[in-house]
Amino acid sequence: MVTWPSRRGRPAGTGPEGGDRWGHAVVIGAGFTGLLAARVLADRFARVTLLERDRLAPGTTHRSGLPQGRHPHGLLARGAAVVEELFPGIRAELAGRGAPVFDFGAGFATRLPHGWAPRAAIGVEVQSFDLTALESALCDRVRAEPAIRIRDGFLVEAVELSTDRSRAVAVTGRDRDDPGHAPVRIDADLIVDAAGRASRLPGWLAAAGLPRPERHRVASPLVYSSRMYELPRDAAPGWLVSFEMTFPPLVHRGGAAVTVDRGHRLVSVIAPASQLPPPRAEAALREFAGTLDNPHFAHVMEHGRPVTPVYRCPVGGNQWIRYDRLRLFPDRLLVLGDAFCAFNPVYGQGLTVAALQAQRLGLLLRRAAGPAGVARRFQRRAAGIVRVPWLIATAADQGWSPTGPDPAVSCVRAFLGLVLRRAPGDPVLYARFALVQNMLTSPLGLLRPSLLWRLLRPRTPVAPDPGESGPG
Template sequence: MKERAGHGRAEHAADRQRPPEVSHGSWGHAVVIGAGFTGLLTARVLAGRFDRVTVLERDELPSGPAHRSGLPQARHPHGLLARGALIVEDLFPGVRAELAAQGAPVFDFGAGFATRLPYGWAPRRSVGIEVQSFDLTDLEAVLRARVRALPGVRVRDGFVVEGLHLSADRRRTVGVTGHHRADPGHEPVRIEADLVVDAAGRRSRLPGWLAAAGLPAPRRLEVPSPLVYSSRMYELTDGQAPDWLVAFEMTLPPSVDRGGAAITVDGTRRLISLVAPAEELPPPRDDEALQRFAATLRSPHFAEVMARGRPVSPVYRCVVGGNHWLRYDRLRGCPDRLLVVGDAFCAFNPVYGQGLTVAALQARLLARLLATADGPSGLAHRFQRRAARIALVPWLTATAADGGWSSEPTGRPARMIRGFLDVVLRRLPDEPELYARFARVQNMVVSPAVLLRPLLARPGRRGRRAARTRLSGPSRDR
């Protein structure tokens, strides 16, 4: 997925390094647990090195775009940042065009987003970064069809993985055990493997499997969030399309505790998600209360679509889930030939839209390691250490922001990050060039360090005042 005006081309040329297409020697059989976005990207990368790749999914997978019980968050808006989109397009050439042919629009991030920041509206002008909005079920259906077509790859749905199969000394993973959901007796099945990858997401059961084998479990870091989603699909039938393709209202704890997102799925449908602490969000079946809630937001776009549009789905409510990091990268005694990727490793508050892109970066990392490795032995340790480096900055930014929900004292690094973010957010509405930099940081095209120079060089009266202000947040203007 290309970026305009050359943004990110020099920084991320490595994103275009595709995984090897032909196996170099017999690497045997790789098993991937989970056929979601992360599992599909992982299978694509492994297919370049392993003779066989089996993707195991507990859900019965649909033949096309459809929701499934194991992925309830798919009913809520998702975003693939520009950096992640570049990697996905390289792994699966033509995916952007295929989704666009189904109605998923491609647009400039700055011009297409109507973003209500805590201190005002983000500038509406081109920032040179192309993005695409879509329904997650559409994206996964396209990727799933591509993966199924790869030589040597098999996607087995309706299979429940129940544990690991380890070597006698428990130092190496040699497969998984499980059963077919359609088997009434749940007859145990063992699948031998030369590499096992856990891409089961937040529902990963790996810590329990390790404990059952008498092995230590990883340390779990957790920063919760009180937010919940209420989401619904609307169809606009009056022929008057809004002047935006994505509407977004940002939360900023503790003062701005409600927000929302609305994404264009195709020419007529908009998926709206309202976000707030559970005690503030109205019940899903109370349409009038939900519309009154939408009217309290600073952005008028959510209420407008709800008033003009025709609901074409029920209201689905989901707990956001907060942030957690299982430190497999620091786990001693973890068996070799076992990789953990995506949300099974480090999961972020979905409000910040980082999860899909971090998973794509991990797939690219795995492709690089596979290209230089002599075999699967030792791969897991190298991967987890480097995957932790990928997760670090998104983790720090997400958890520092979410730390504002807690009344407990937070550490100095988190307070510094929140203070820095507050200074930036105060200036964004009035400084388009700074917002263009911020948009590149948001899309993980560049490091957050690019924001330092304009802040230090031209703080301005408003910026100096913001820098002296402790993180108090804006007041509600409802």
């Protein structure tokens, strides 16, 4: 098992290293990112308020503000280690609810563009789950924190700045269920925007007379069609997660099947919108799954009992809003998670990047004498966390561009393509690549002479995946 060393220097929840707790922190958004942010803020602030536009019903009910919650998500090994560090025992708690823990190399059946990835234990432990179940478990933990209050059903309408616009001082909004729509002002010593892709912060800054940040976009035309199935025991496959990756322009279609508990598989097929059948066309969706090189999705559809409708949602592409480059940016206001940089979720990086940002925020807070100046330092460091995952995701997705990738990323795409071509026949190379996938090592580790030799030697024949032709 690979574990990621803790950098917090003390157990979670033990309070600041010295001095009194600060005043009041406000977090916009009570999804995965907001829950982690609230957790680290509670170590330093006397009060933390989480503002969430959806009503948070008890249990694992899907919420309207998270349409992608009905589709597969992954938490990479490094991200899982951070979440466990912030919420000790959360992995065992989820496992008790049925979310399996397993070795990445042995439990994943991965169809790469040029063949099946080797199936063997590589010492990287991961867990598969339904995102709603993960958020529900984290929300229960956060509610138990004495310093944290969750105010759901609250619509944030603006961030209020000081008269000279040098710092954020309050959040304004209203309760959704208030028939009078009375405005509410919530003073804060630090404001965190964790509202995801729906963040309205760029418009709020512009309304205050401040410059809008640069917005970098790399689009993806992909759309998910996903459904949950219950599999009988005699049809249970030998994998826990099955995946077929897209790699444009070579591979336009793919899919994922995730074990969310021992009896249920969440299956998603992925393609450009023009290629996917309508959500209610069950027979057409099954036929589409049968056209993929990975037969596992069709197997689950054929043998499983549907327990949800088919849900369809655009993937969303990649977007990086460069708050870190703004010279005129209010102090005591910071942005993390998808509100700062959102990735194509096909690559599974988003949750882990958000966890790393929350971890870094906690470290900065512990070292700071007060909330002043933390936001600018954090935003620069958050950009550093984003940089490599952004390069990998966008290098792959620039293959969708009709003009081809930018010259600056062409070499990255060429190298990634070479790794993907050779990995199916080389368990050692794939194991190293899996460490990079899980953000446990730098991509530069693939440039070691011993691995370069594996990339450049003559290609060996690739054996079929053991589970390719049936359940196992």
